Amino acid sequence: xxxxxxxxxxxxxxxxxxxxxxxxxxxxxxxxxxxxxxxxxxxxxxxxxxxxxxxxxxxxxxxxxxxxxxxxxxxxxxxxxxxxxxxxxxxxxxxxxxxxxxxxxxxxxxxxxxxxxxxxxxxxxxxxxxxxxxxxxxxxxxxxxxxxxxxxxxxxxxxxxxxxxxxxxxxxxxxxxxxxxxxxxxxxxxxxxxxxxxxxxxxxxxxxxxxxxxxxxxxxxxxxxxxxxxxxxxxxxxxxxxxxxxxxxxxxxxxxxxxxxxxxxxxxxxxxxxxxxxxxxxxxxxxxxxxxxxxxxxxxxxxxxxxxxxxxxxxxxxxxxxxxxxxxxxxxxxxxxxxxxxxxxxxxxx
Amino acid sequence: xxxxxxxxxxxxxxxxxxxxxxxxxxxxxxxxxxxxxxxxxxxxxxxxxxxxxxxxxxxxxxxxxxxxxxxxxxxxxxxxxxxxxxxxxxxxxxxxxxxxxxxxxxxxxxxxxxxxxxxxxxxxxxxxxxxxxxxxxxxxxxxxxxxxxxxxxxxxxxxxxxxxxxxxxxxxxxxxxxxxxxxxxxxxxxxxxxxxxxxxxxxxxxxxxxxxxxxxxxxxxxxxxxxxxxxxxxxxxxxxxxxxxxxxxxx
Ligand SMILES: Cc1ncc(C[n+]2csc(CCOP(=O)(O)OP(=O)(O)O)c2C)c(N)n1
Ligand code: SF4
Ligand SMILES: [Mg+2]
Numbered sequence: 001x002x003x004x005x006x007x008x009x010x011x012x013x014x015x016x017x018x019x020x021x022x023x024x025x026x027x028x029x030x031x032x033x034x035x036x037x038x039x040x041x042x043x044x045x046x047x048x049x050x051x052x053x054x055x056x057x058x059x060x061x062x063x064x065x066x067x068x069x070x071x072x073x074x075x076x077x078x079x080x081x082x083x084x085x086x087x088x089x090x091x092x093x094x095x096x097x098x099x100x101x102x103x104x105x106x107x108x109x110x111x112x113x114x115x116x117x118x119x120x121x122x123x124x125x126x127x128x129x130x131x132x133x134x135x136x137x138x139x140x141x142x143x144x145x146x147x148x149x150x151x152x153x154x155x156x157x158x159x160x161x162x163x164x165x166x167x168x169x170x171x172x173x174x175x176x177x178x179x180x181x182x183x184x185x186x187x188x189x190x191x192x193x194x195x196x197x198x199x200x201x202x203x204x205x206x207x208x209x210x211x212x213x214x215x216x217x218x219x220x221x222x223x224x225x226x227x228x229x230x231x232x233x234x235x236x237x238x239x240x241x242x243x244x245x246x247x248x249x250x251x252x253x254x255x256x257x258x259x260x261x262x263x264x265x266x267x268x269x270x271x272x273x274x275x276x277x278x279x280x281x282x283x284x285x286x287x288x289x290x291x292x293x294x295x296x297x298x299x300x301x302x303x304x305x306x307x308x309x310x311x312x313x314x315x316x317x318x319x320x321x322x323x324x325x326x327x328x329x330x331x332x333x334x335x336x337x338x339x340x341x342x343x344x345x346x347x348x349x350x
Numbered sequence: 351x352x353x354x355x356x357x358x359x360x361x362x363x364x365x366x367x368x369x370x371x372x373x374x375x376x377x378x379x380x381x382x383x384x385x386x387x388x389x390x391x392x393x394x395x396x397x398x399x400x401x402x403x404x405x406x407x408x409x410x411x412x413x414x415x416x417x418x419x420x421x422x423x424x425x426x427x428x429x430x431x432x433x434x435x436x437x438x439x440x441x442x443x444x445x446x447x448x449x450x451x452x453x454x455x456x457x458x459x460x461x462x463x464x465x466x467x468x469x470x471x472x473x474x475x476x477x478x479x480x481x482x483x484x485x486x487x488x489x490x491x492x493x494x495x496x497x498x499x500x501x502x503x504x505x506x507x508x509x510x511x512x513x514x515x516x517x518x519x520x521x522x523x524x525x526x527x528x529x530x531x532x533x534x535x536x537x538x539x540x541x542x543x544x545x546x547x548x549x550x551x552x553x554x555x556x557x558x559x560x561x562x563x564x565x566x567x568x569x570x571x572x573x574x575x576x577x578x579x580x581x582x583x584x585x586x587x588x589x590x591x592x593x594x595x596x597x598x599x600x601x
Contacts, residue, residue, distance in 0.1 A: 024438060050438045054431070062461070064426035066404070066435020069422045074435070092425050196420040196436060198443050200399035206414050208405075208423035226521035 010035035023049035032171030046206030061089030071195030091130025095209025099158035108333030116333025247276030353569025380568025408450035427458020469526030487573030
């Protein structure tokens, strides 16, 4: 473990990407993640890498497509409206089975919305904003340390499964300065015999999502993707539990909402109210089984989000008891209030 | 390929880098001619092992099945961005972005202009057939004034949808490109000129010079609704006066 240093989340993700061996980064500026391109513009040339400010998010994600097809570890970052523009490229990258890391520091929407942190793009991230039958891994850290650690993991997951991995944070996480330890490189290496390197001594490699003929070719391809998705669902679920063992009341929240919920739980425990936190870290694959099990003995499951209710749909799918599931959210870049969480949970017991 | 016998000497052979499969192109289509030229140039420069092509969305979407080199798909209009990503990783490889007129001048105008403006070290081959071939003959940004297409059934009216865009002239306003030339493939003489231009474009890349752009006026008999011979004439008679052939830049 290295010494603890102070950095903004957006800078930490940049440094961690470099530690992970990322040497290519393409992006278009947008608040609240502008520290990432600024950091990469400064740092990548120092390590012999390529920083390129693209003409749009469309261009950026397709540069990512090209660099990934060429076999490089590559990253892009953006915030909500920019991620909307990247969806076409993400669909192509998923279809062509290319690895890459995409950082989304969500802001308030719809449309231009505002620049405050938000969790209103849970659907966009986990349900796929692009066309077709595809999935991407979505990881939601809740601290600068976890953001840095997850960045290392994200590159490995992307390479292992040949899939885009999205790191989903809120503007707050990106803007927040916290002491953390720089992560170590994982040491994992991945062969990429499929990459475009010039077809010397071999048949040409082709990178494509298109499967035109025969007519069942695309179905076969998609079934192959599904196998990968099944394996990921089985092996890569990540979540954290806090005081769940005896919890009567479970709060389900991710990212910044989870931090607020945790402080509410500490207060509730002081009052003798048995509350606990279930924090999904992988939003896809979602920890359905784990949440179902945790919720089986609980009296109430409160989902807290910075949205009008998006992850709560997954919570309902896991718990399968609509009476048990409650929701509290703030929208438009507003933060959920610890006090309101406490009031609600107190009320369940009365 | 058939074995060569002692009695016959092949003077005209299929280029090695052209995969020996039937293409899906219509008779008289310009794409097939340009593919063959490209394969010949790759052979002559000896760069088969070092070339990576990016296919567009358009009739030439299967380009990577026809040229025997590493190849990538690109979403409609995004080939210059994909080529940028590839070349920024493999600075020592020859990267080619092949695009149609809808791809390059409509949906992908931003990517095309900005890759050229950055002077990306790849070569663009731009097939101007004045139409959207793949989707069945709609108006392209290069469709001629009064030309009838599926979406201009009364002829292209510039007062309504603007004039055809001249890609070479547009890119020639930029500082970075090192080579810009407009060619045609309607007869042998022009095919040879096109071949020279494409070869120059690839050589520029090998020499690390910068961005090269070769526009090829090309035939689409199917969607123009005329036969291959008439199509060749149409390029000469109708397209060429508006899209002047020649070199715009050679640094
Ligand atoms: C995002 C998107 N929009 C539309 C299409 C449909 N489409 C496929 S090819 C094409 C036009 C191709 O025309 P051009 O670039 O001129 O190529 P050509 O077929 O003439 O060679 C269109 C509109 C698509 N595949 N993707
Ligand atoms: S439709 Fe036109 S461009 Fe497409 S293959 Fe046929 S002739 Fe060529
Ligand atoms: Mg066309």
